[in-house]
Amino acid sequence: MIGIETDTAAIIAREGQYIAQTYKRPPFALVRGAGVHVYDADGGRYTDWVAGIAVNALGYADPALDEALRAQLDTGLIHVSNLYHTAPHVLVAEKLVGGCFADRVFFCNSGAEANEGAIKFARKFARSAGAPATKTDIVTFTGGFHGRTIGALSVTPKAAYQAPFAPLMAGVKVAEFNDIESARALIDGDTCAVIVEPVQGEGGIHPATAEFLAALRDLCDQYGALLIFDEVQCGVGRTGHLWAHQSGTTTPDIMTTAKPLAGGLPVGAILCTSAVADALAPGDHGSTFAGSPLVMSAALTVLDRVAADDFLAHVRAVGAYLLERLATLTHDCIVDVRGRGLMVALELNKPAAPIIERGYEHGLLLVNAGANVLRFVPPLIVERAHVDQLIDTLQIILGD
Ligand SMILES: Cc1ncc(COP(=O)(O)O)c(C=O)c1O
Incomplete structure (x- = not known):
């Protein structure tokens, strides 16, 4: 690679210089993704509960999606x-x-x-x-x-x-x-x-x-x-x-x-x-x-x-499991757990932003929906094991 792609400090410094400042970003730079994970320029790995804000339904580096794009590129x-x-x-x-x-x-x-x-x-x-x-x-x-x-x-x-x-x-x-x-x-x-x-x-x-x-x-x-x-x-x-x-x-x-x-x-x-x-x-x-x-x-x-029945059934099953596991969290700051499928909220009685920042330290990408709500909108291919990992980490960081 050439340029600044692997130099986190340089990416962030130049972002501050050249990009209109309408977003606050965390202090790492993402360089690749695979499945439900993204990786930063310093080798850090994050399980992605954001999916580019409810976008990356098939996660990252999906072979069929990549193949379809390549086939279209081949037509010119x-x-x-x-x-x-x-x-x-x-x-x-x-x-x-x-x-x-x-x-x-x-x-x-x-x-x-x-x-x-x-x-x-x-x-x-x-x-x-x-x-x-x-x-x-x-x-x-x-x-x-x-x-x-x-x-x-x-x-x-x-x-x-x-x-x-x-x-x-x-x-x-x-x-x-x-x-x-x-x-x-x-x-x-x-x-x-x-x-x-x-x-x-x-x-x-x-x-x-x-x-x-x-x-x-x-x-x-x-x-x-x-x-x-x-x-x-x-x-x-x-x-x-x-x-x-x-x-x-x-x-x-x-x-x-x-x-x-x-x-x-x-x-x-x-x-x-x-x-x-x-x-x-x-x-x-x-x-x-x-x-x-x-x-x-x-x-x-x-x-x-x-649109396939088994894919939608997977979303419903993992979504139900996510709701069920979130409901087991007993921290005093939790006000409500709600959602449909893999569009789920954990409402807190305090700001979500510090929890999101702690999530980065534990290898999680999290996003809010309003000041006090943690929103979970992961790639739709997420599995129960990822839910378990999320809950284990939330156990820790919600109590901080
Ligand atoms: C329900 C809804 N409508 C519209 C939009 C705007 O979409 P975009 O950011 O692609 O313009 C969003 C974005 O979050 C949304 O959630």
Whole structure:
């Protein structure tokens, strides 16, 4: 290797000089990964309970994923733009609609971009249905997170994220999560869409109840609003179902997905019914990189693996084991253990940040979801033995 790749101090010093300072990073640099482990430049090994923030569903150095990428590279086509026909995005779209309520897919490059598109699709749907020009309101929920771009940020009701960037998009109303009366009071004829995470991620791993989602569906139908499920974090097998909402019977009009879909390459997708897709015309929306052959070859591999019954059964089994083992921890600082599949939270009565730092010393990558919540969103290939190791370490570091 050449350059600074193995020199931790140099990497960190130059990061401070050249990278916009919007993240606080721990004092090591990751250089490779295998399975559920990543390695730093000084040879340290970490078991990864973060997976690049709920992204690396197949872990690191998955042979089938690597092979699919190499095969696509061999064709010479990384990217050609959406001006031309290519096969891989068609195959991924076919698989996506085959596994859920949707009829059509629009690809993009991130979760925020998927939610931006979903907002635009909802507005266009209202307009093409002949609704008054005032039908542009979006109802969102406390604790929701939908991304950092202006539209997605506008429906992410967290003051620390929003305040420095005001004014945001107009017409956003915030209801209480899992409180249908609160939503009923805000949804009306001017509502073009309701956006909700079936399991809130950044907000602290809070599942929506089946009754809440069903009642939102009814309210949307009553007022001609679209129901948008944001499955950017909870989708693609994370909860032990291909899509989190499939643990119940309520379906949306639009669903957004991103994070794990292409095994770590940037991707997003907006899935929708044909009624929504029919409201769109050429030129309404676009994206230069979206659906590129290289990214889609990865997505095809991820979907093939993750949608398999035995893979989803593994997620449910290891997730249940994780919940069961976390529940055996008896430290006074523990307030709650909750989650679905491999999207699990340990809520504390104190800040999670010092625990995360102690985790590094014990070879664990951990992440929070809010100040007091430790969030476990590992590669979906994690095994019970890794859970045992996690619990042994938590036993020690929670008591410090
Ligand atoms: C539910 C949800 N929606 C949207 C986003 C934004 O995704 P991205 O960071 O890819 O823009 C996130 C990211 O954490 C998320 O958890």
